[in-house]
Amino acid sequence: MFKYLAKRFLEMIPTLFGITLISFFIIHLAPGKPTDALSEMNPKMTPEARERLEKLYNLDKPVIVQYGMWLKRIVRLDFGESFSMDRRPVMQKIWDTKQPLLERRLFITFMLNLIAMIIILMIAIPVGISSATHQNTLYDKITTTTVFLGFAMPSFWLALLLMMLFGVYLDWLPISGLKSMSYDSLSVGGKILDRLKHLVLPMFVAAFGGLAADSRYMRSSMLEVVRQDYVTVARAKGLPEKTVIYRHAFRNALLPLITLAGLSVPGLIGGSVIFENIFGIPGMGQLFFNGVMTRDYSLIMAILTIGAFLTLIGNLLADIGYMFADPRIRTGR
Amino acid sequence: MKTDSLGSLFLKRFKQNRLAVAGAIIVLCLVVAAVFAPLVAPYKPNDIDRKHILMPPDIHHPLGTDDLGRDVLSRMIWGARISLAVGFVAVGIASVIGIIFGAIAGYYGGWTERIIMRFIDIMLTIPTFFLILAVIAFIEPSIWNIMIVIGLTGWMGVARLVRAEFLSVKERDYVVAARALGASDFRIIFRHIMINSMAPVLVSAVLGIAGAVLVESALSFLGIGVQPPTPSWGNILTLGKDNIEIAWWLSVFPGLAILITVVGYNLLGEGIRDSIDPRLWESERK
Numbered sequence: 001m002f003k004y005l006a007k008r009f010l011e012m013i014p015t016l017f018g019i020t021l022i023s024f025f026i027i028h029l030a031p032g033k034p035t036d037a038l039s040e041m042n043p044k045m046t047p048e049a050r051e052r053l054e055k056l057y058n059l060d061k062p063v064i065v066q067y068g069m070w071l072k073r074i075v076r077l078d079f080g081e082s083f084s085m086d087r088r089p090v091m092q093k094i095w096d097t098k099q100p101l102l103e104r105r106l107f108i109t110f111m112l113n114l115i116a117m118i119i120i121l122m123i124a125i126p127v128g129i130s131s132a133t134h135q136n137t138l139y140d141k142i143t144t145t146t147v148f149l150g151f152a153m154p155s156f157w158l159a160l161l162l163m164m165l166f167g168v169y170l171d172w173l174p175i176s177g178l179k180s181m182s183y184d185s186l187s188v189g190g191k192i193l194d195r196l197k198h199l200v201l202p203m204f205v206a207a208f209g210g211l212a213a214d215s216r217y218m219r220s221s222m223l224e225v226v227r228q229d230y231v232t233v234a235r236a237k238g239l240p241e242k243t244v245i246y247r248h249a250f251r252n253a254l255l256p257l258i259t260l261a262g263l264s265v266p267g268l269i270g271g272s273v274i275f276e277n278i279f280g281i282p283g284m285g286q287l288f289f290n291g292v293m294t295r296d297y298s299l300i301m302a303i304l305t306i307g308a309f310l311t312l313i314g315n316l317l318a319d320i321g322y323m324f325a326d327p328r329i330r331t332g333r
Numbered sequence: 334m335k336t337d338s339l340g341s342l343f344l345k346r347f348k349q350n351r352l353a354v355a356g357a358i359i360v361l362c363l364v365v366a367a368v369f370a371p372l373v374a375p376y377k378p379n380d381i382d383r384k385h386i387l388m389p390p391d392i393h394h395p396l397g398t399d400d401l402g403r404d405v406l407s408r409m410i411w412g413a414r415i416s417l418a419v420g421f422v423a424v425g426i427a428s429v430i431g432i433i434f435g436a437i438a439g440y441y442g443g444w445t446e447r448i449i450m451r452f453i454d455i456m457l458t459i460p461t462f463f464l465i466l467a468v469i470a471f472i473e474p475s476i477w478n479i480m481i482v483i484g485l486t487g488w489m490g491v492a493r494l495v496r497a498e499f500l501s502v503k504e505r506d507y508v509v510a511a512r513a514l515g516a517s518d519f520r521i522i523f524r525h526i527m528i529n530s531m532a533p534v535l536v537s538a539v540l541g542i543a544g545a546v547l548v549e550s551a552l553s554f555l556g557i558g559v560q561p562p563t564p565s566w567g568n569i570l571t572l573g574k575d576n577i578e579i580a581w582w583l584s585v586f587p588g589l590a591i592l593i594t595v596v597g598y599n600l601l602g603e604g605i606r607d608s609i610d611p612r613l614w615e616s617e618r619k
Contacts, residue, residue: 270462
């Protein structure tokens, strides 16, 4: 087990290295290279921004040296200062140590995605299983159709419809931000309720797409497992169907879902750009989008790298989860 | 002779699958609407009518008008062009890149394969939507650039698929025979192996179009995709968001068009998959 973990960690190093390489390559798409004569005429590039870009990435030095220096800074989590008016260090924008934890952008995005993931798994697993055990019944057909539609649903359209229905016509739920203007004057219970109300629609939208994918996957995984010989054996032994499904089949059917949960991390993080933007949530996705709109190079690079890093962590956690769930890997076979 | 019978077998199976046929009809309607947009659309997409601003659906404007009095139905029909073009071109780019990388990795193996597969792993680690946005921040958001960016960030799945196909096929007798006869690597890859690996690539391409349509509409909705006044379903929805309290039709219809389109491609893709070889795909079904 230890050997497997060590190997897994070692494998992360070249991947991390590659991520920084790709990020670095994208910076060099920026119209600001000294060799690029056209950049002189590019209206997007003010002389001042150009000068800062050159300083930030040492554009006068050879590419290899530039990369090395950039890498050295990233390792210390120093992504340079923002190109926006305030010129704050990028890291301070993403993880503002002067703010309480709940107000820090990276924390907000991380927590929202974590909650979304938990909701997805809590609903998708039972739905997938029951849909598989009731294969070809009306219930199965309804869930399969719903899931198929959910799969094709543009998340931003879903958000728009929900905002219109619950925010405008019914006026039940707030449609923007994470708390009300009057938040500070509320009692403790009121504060919690206020935050929860603000979370309902964004969480629904964030979880929806993953929900469809995961329950579909769970269903097919379960269908496959119940056809295996050992399930037939369990049934032949005369075990009650419930035991067969939940003790014997379930654990094996769950294995591919662990991998899928790990793989869905980049999708969730990428999706946070959309739902944070629509619902006005002050998270990392919104910050990233603003950075894209204002061409804040250092901010974009920082969040791109952090996003990839979070995905890597997600995959690692999935692998560790897999290891605990699957004794074959644990014993190194 | 053999191909003929396989082809007719495919058609027979495909026609029996009602959902697949429904998907094919949706996609066909979309293509017709897009190609004949100037004939089908009741108005010109950019005709401004200041007297009829934000009109709800009625006989003259079946899907209402937008904030400049433009006919929403006509704009949506022209928007189908964008959606179709982006879908096909982006997936075309992704497929070509994916096939080349996948074929090289699968055919040559060894270090080449290891490097390519590692590169794919790395690309998959970076959240695709972040990557697309980051690249767009540095270039002009035009329809061509959108296609290229979506294509460049979406080839990894195809590459994996093609590699797997190559691995399973490259030691078959007919490939060994071709090699023994002195066929070049290029010829073996493209004439002998590739032909037999096209089916899964086609399926993944059709499903990929659905994904590309979603990404394009999301980008246009966020204002960094297809730029107004060029109509796209995504940027009509942006107007829907801006007028969410007064004009429901701007939010409902373009989204519905996206949903139906994506469902159409998905049904078509899965239909093709099931018709080509049900056994082959049974275990892959998600």
